[in-house]
Structure formats: C-alpha cells, structure tokens
Amino acid sequence: xxxxxxxxxxxxxxxxxxxxxxxxxxxxxxxxxxxxxxxxxxxxxxxxxxxxxxxxxxxxxxxxxxxxxxxxxxxxxxxxxxxxxxxxxxxxxxxxxxxxxxxxxxxxxxxxxxxxxxxxxxxxxxxxxxxxxxxxxxxxxxxxxxxx
Ligand SMILES: [Cu+2]
Numbered sequence: 001x002x003x004x005x006x007x008x009x010x011x012x013x014x015x016x017x018x019x020x021x022x023x024x025x026x027x028x029x030x031x032x033x034x035x036x037x038x039x040x041x042x043x044x045x046x047x048x049x050x051x052x053x054x055x056x057x058x059x060x061x062x063x064x065x066x067x068x069x070x071x072x073x074x075x076x077x078x079x080x081x082x083x084x085x086x087x088x089x090x091x092x093x094x095x096x097x098x099x100x101x102x103x104x105x106x107x108x109x110x111x112x113x114x115x116x117x118x119x120x121x122x123x124x125x126x127x128x129x130x131x132x133x134x135x136x137x138x139x140x141x142x143x144x145x146x147x148x
Contacts, residue, residue, distance in 0.1 A: 022101070024049045027113075027127075029092065031056035033120050035113060035127040044106035044131055051099050054092040061115045063089035064102055064129065070114045070121065077116040089113070104131050 025048050028036040042048055052062045063073050065088055073088075090098040104111070108131050115125040 022047050022049050024051055026051045026053065027062060029054050029056060029060040029062065029115065029125075031058060033115070033123040033125040035062070035115075035125065038127050040113070040127060040129045041132050042104045042129060044104065044108075044133060047101055047103040049099060049101050050090075051097060052090055052092055053097040054094050057094050059091060059093060059117055060120065060125070061089060061091040061117060062113050063116065064111055064113050066108075066111055070112055070116075070126070073114065073116045074121060077118070104129075106131075 023046065025040060027040075027050055029052065030036070050062065054060050063070070063086070065073065069088070087100075088102075090100050092098045111129040111131065113127040113129055114121045117125075
C-alpha cells in the first residue's frame, strides 16, 4: 500500500459503494393478453428497472400491486376509462417501450403485474411477482467488485 495516496484508495472504495447494481428486467406485452416473462422473482428490498415493450397493436399497461391494488386499478379504469400513469407502473402505446424503477419492500409477497385495459386482466393479462430471499443475487456481486 506504500506509495498509493490515501485519496486514491478512498476514491476506489467510494466507487465500489456507489454502484447499486440495479437489475434491468425486460418485459414484453402482446395482444394475446400475455406478459413475457409471466413470472418474475425479485429479492426483498431490490430495486428493479423495468423495461416494458408493447409488442401488440393495442395499448397495454404493466401495473404492480397485490390483489387488492389490482382490483382498485380495475375500478379506476372502469370509472374514468383513463390509462394509468402511476408509480406502480406504466401504460405503453403500441410499438413503444417505457421504463420505470420499482423497489420491492421486504414485507411484500405474492405481487402481481396486471393490464387493466378493458377485458385484458380478466383475459389473463397478469404476471406473478414473487419476492424471494436470495433471488436477484447479481446485484450483490455487482456491488462488491473489490472482493474478488
Ligand atoms: Cu393489455
């Protein structure tokens, strides 16, 4: 370590800590009323960048919530017929891609992602999201590059 300025060591240590290693998950939505992938596993407390692409001809949405929240989304859609634009997800025009970040709380289990365009959710346009200890491990490897 002699001859290496302390400031350089500190900078390296900070750089290592500053990398949150946010995982990106690509999701495709189709007019077959399906999400691909249909099941997603995340770690407690993990922040995921969702990259949601609409591969269909009609508008689709990707909204994260438990069963009660999905019911509320459906009700809102029935009330005003407006596509949603919330922290819980995105509404995506045909052929477009939207991104959003979502952090999964440690206490959340058995979440769903649903599309609430008329008839889509009931038609099976729902994906399951499971918060599992030990999944999404990449972020820990990425966050600790100096331990190799
Ligand atoms: Cu849809």
